[in-house]
Amino acid sequence: MLAANGGTPVRTKPWAPEFISSEEFDELEKEYVLRVLDKKRVFRFYHDQLADSETKQLEDLYKQRTNVKHALAVNSGTSALVSAIVGAGIGPGDEVIIPAYTYIATAAAVLIARAVPVIVEVDDSLTMDPNAFEAAITEHTKAVIPVHMKGIPCDMDKILEISKKHDLIVIEDVAQANGGFYKEKPLGSMGDAGCFSFQQYKVVTAGEGGLVTTNDDVIYTRASIYHDSALSYWGTKLFENVESFPGENYRMSELNGALALAQSQKLDTIISKLREVKKTIVAGIKDIPNIQLQRVPDPEGDVSYSLIFYLSNTEEAKTFADLLNSEGIPNGTIYNNGIADRHIYVNWDYVLDKRGASEKGNPWTCESYKGNVQYSKDMCPNTLDLLARSISISLHQNLTQEDCKDAIEAIRKVAKHMSERMEIHQ
Numbered sequence: 001m002l003a004a005n006g007g008t009p010v011r012t013k014p015w016a017p018e019f020i021s022s023e024e025f026d027e028l029e030k031e032y033v034l035r036v037l038d039k040k041r042v043f044r045f046y047h048d049q050l051a052d053s054e055t056k057q058l059e060d061l062y063k064q065r066t067n068v069k070h071a072l073a074v075n076s077g078t079s080a081l082v083s084a085i086v087g088a089g090i091g092p093g094d095e096v097i098i099p100a101y102t103y104i105a106t107a108a109a110v111l112i113a114r115a116v117p118v119i120v121e122v123d124d125s126l127t128m129d130p131n132a133f134e135a136a137i138t139e140h141t142k143a144v145i146p147v148h149m150k151g152i153p154c155d156m157d158k159i160l161e162i163s164k165k166h167d168l169i170v171i172e173d174v175a176q177a178n179g180g181f182y183k184e185k186p187l188g189s190m191g192d193a194g195c196f197s198f199q200q201y202k203v204v205t206a207g208e209g210g211l212v213t214t215n216d217d218v219i220y221t222r223a224s225i226y227h228d229s230a231l232s233y234w235g236t237k238l239f240e241n242v243e244s245f246p247g248e249n250y251r252m253s254e255l256n257g258a259l260a261l262a263q264s265q266k267l268d269t270i271i272s273k274l275r276e277v278k279k280t281i282v283a284g285i286k287d288i289p290n291i292q293l294q295r296v297p298d299p300e301g302d303v304s305y306s307l308i309f310y311l312s313n314t315e316e317a318k319t320f321a322d323l324l325n326s327e328g329i330p331n332g333t334i335y336n337n338g339i340a341d342r343h344i345y346v347n348w349d350y351v352l353d354k355r356g357a358s359e360k361g362n363p364w365t366c367e368s369y370k371g372n373v374q375y376s377k378d379m380c381p382n383t384l385d386l387l388a389r390s391i392s393i394s395l396h397q398n399l400t401q402e403d404c405k406d407a408i409e410a411i412r413k414v415a416k417h418m419s420e421r422m423e424i425h426q
């Protein structure tokens with residue numbers, strides 16, 4: 001009998017810890033952070049000791065991991081996006097296409113650069129729908145930001161092909177998919193730039209932090225200039241044919257660099273454990289007739305910390321989510337779960353209202369912008385439908401085979417009840 005009807009829940013033990021990243025903190029993180037304190041050097045650009053910087057080592061690690069020419073560490077994922085966008089020469093008057101399902105910072109970064117975000121549907125992978133992307137291209141479109149949401153690689157072949165055809169810049173948002181791949185290529189290495197985050201909810205963390213990857217000398221140099229208003233004075237060698245301009249301060253501290261460096265060395269181990277967990281659960285539920293697994297454009301490259309499947313309608317998904325929760329497996333639908341989730345465009349109030357920090361100089365009304373982008377809460381019905389029909393379960397590297405068995409049993413139990421209920425109703 002279902003736990004919701006007074007039966008025994010499949011599981012009474014707690015599910016996985018909330019964080020993947022910080023759960024891994026051990027002697028290595030302590031050693032790296034303490035050595036920064038021992039060196040008494042917490043600022044990155046310190047005299048002639050630039051090569052000894054923790055932050056520099058972090059950049060070198062990501063250059064090697066993602067096989068790109070340049071990496072620039074910054075103080076957040078948002079800063080990484082802004083630096084890459086400005087670095088690529090995107091600004092007032094330009095439209096940048098982004099998916100309707102991504103953290104609000106993707107949209108905010110475009111606006112901070114004073115460009116205009118254009119919101120398009122995601123498909124059953126919950127990443128940007130390539131057809132919707134192509135349909136949204138106008139004469140003002142300068143770039144696209146595919147977002148590898150919840151560790152799932154986007155359909156990069158199609159997105160890159162369309163971008164090439166229309167001569168668009170591609171900036172990958174890798175904030176949620178550090179360590180993932182698409183057809184054996186590291187995420188963050190396929191576009192003109194890739195943007196990472198080390199915030200605590202990401203795969204690995206430094207508390208706060210971010211990183212830009214690129215093969216492009218000019219993007220790298222301009223992003224570096226934007227991340228530091230005085231960069232040329234620190235003795236950093238930059239490409240000479242790029243003119244300086246005012247920047248912010250997005251520098252990463254040595255403490256964050258050290259923490260991110262220790263954590264990033266654990267990425268492959270974390271991900272291989274996550275893959276085992278996800279593969280086990282997927283194998284145990286894939287034959288269930290009344291649920292449809294999220295499409296993953298390259299399952300081998302999936303970071304694998306999220307398990308998502310769809311029910312045939314919103315009502316069923318809500319019931320399924322409630323029943324599965326009472327069986328002891330925490331989960332939820334993504335849309336209509338009672339919170340104003342900032343990952344869904346309907347909750348991006350300042351974007352939908354075209355509101356900037358000040359009335360003048362607003363990206364939508366400034367003279368350079370000749371387009372006419374429109375937003376409304378019902379502009380991406382497919383995205384809302386998919387998110388409302390989805391059941392999302394967070395996975396963790398420390399889940400055991402026993403835990404996986406519980407998840408499979410609970411999902412099968414609820415799915416069986418739901419299909420029997422359907423038969424009665426018919």
Ligand SMILES: *Cc1c(COP(=O)(O)O)cnc(C)c1O
Binds near residue numbers: 077102105197198208
């Ligand atoms: C977290 C996140 C960001 C922003 O990263 P911060 O480090 O929090 O600034 C950008 N895009 C996506 C998809 C994210 O999940």
